[in-house]
């Protein structure tokens with residue numbers, strides 16, 4: 001039976017449109033000739049739209065995006081410090097509003113060192129872990145304020161919100177993820193200083209863990225976790241952590257895996273009450289926008305996560321195999337963004353990479 005998937009595409013700013021063009025190219029190539037069709041609607045959102053119209057994300061935009069089966073996003077935001085965007089807060093008003101409104105409580109960020117990738121780590125060995133980052137709480141909720149006096153007495157605070165409900169559901173998802181992998185979970189927090197939030201996370205991890213006796217659990221303070229991500233990343237299978245720690249750890253994870261241009265992510269609503277959103281971990285990279293220097297691999301691997309989420313596992317595996325084949329042959333001159341996309345499309349046709357025609 002044929003199936004049509006509606007996909008909201010938000011190319012965004014900077015390199016966002018450049019990498020999304022390659023991701024869409026790969027999506028069309030892997031599904032062409034199959035009985036699954038993707039019906040794409042592009043939404044012009046981001047700093048560019050704000051500068052043109054003053055809008056960041058209208059209620060109509062949000063409702064229209066939410067009516068799709070899934071979302072593919074490039075990156076949003078202008079150059080840090082751009083005075084024209086000072087009042088806009090594109091990141092909070094657009095990206096975080098989507099994550100919060102669509103209840104993307106799992107921010108899934110896998111990391112692998114692919115064969116042939118020059119990692120900055122001298123001898124990393126086998127590295128394959130997933131960060132399960134909480135996506136709707138922590139210091140990201142906007143619970144703060146400031147007393148703006150312009151004097152040394154000025155005060156600003158940004159409160160981290162952690163609910164038992166929110167922690168429990170993401171920790172449970174992380175245990176299930178570990179069960180489907182190498183059955184090891186690392187809780188990362190800062191329980192020695194953030195004692196209120198930390199004890200909630202630790203207690204709930206212990207309680208939920210009792211239901212998963214086949215998963216081993218350890219705990220690391222976030223500062224120590226950064227050490228082991230560099231010195232012994234092979235020790236990790238699944239890491240679960242809060243919104244802010246997960247943000248920072250996953251840029252580091254991208255760097256050790258050979259570059260932020262390889263790091264994919266999924267903002268998942270596991271309950272299926274709204275569409276999940278797939279995007280590279282990186283931002284709009286204003287420093288290289290328009291130069292075709294951006295690596296689109298993270299966006300393409302985000303398509304693999306999207307396909308997997310939709311149950312199109314063969315197509316997802318075909319994209320990952322094509323990326324793996326391309327990465328293994330990357331030595332040599334640097335390629336343009338579109339050349340990498342074309343090479344990955346070509347790799348889809350390699351005998352081992354091809355998806356069966358009748359994926360359903």
Ligand SMILES: NC(=O)c1ccc[n+]([C@@H]2O[C@H](COP(=O)([O-])OP(=O)(O)OC[C@H]3O[C@@H](n4cnc5c(N)ncnc54)[C@H](O)[C@@H]3O)[C@@H](O)[C@H]2O)c1
Pocket residue numbers: 015019074075076077078079080091095260261262279280281282283284285286287288293294295296298
């Ligand atoms: N998901 C998102 O939309 C998202 C994520 C992170 C940052 N941002 C926004 O993006 C803007 C720029 O942020 P930033 O400079 O802190 O982070 P960034 O990730 O955009 O860039 C950091 C560095 O990584 C490089 N880089 C990023 N992606 C790359 C790719 N695909 N290929 C090669 N190099 C790549 C950049 O050139 C830059 O040197 C800001 O407005 C920020 O808020 C958006």
Ligand SMILES: CC(C)[C@H](C(=O)O)[C@@H](O)C(=O)O
Pocket residue numbers: 077091092095096247281283
């Ligand atoms: C742009 C910003 C809001 C976002 C985050 O902090 O989650 C980004 O850094 C990311 O990692 O997706």
Ligand SMILES: [Mg+2]
Pocket residue numbers: 247248251281
């Ligand atoms: Mg980030």
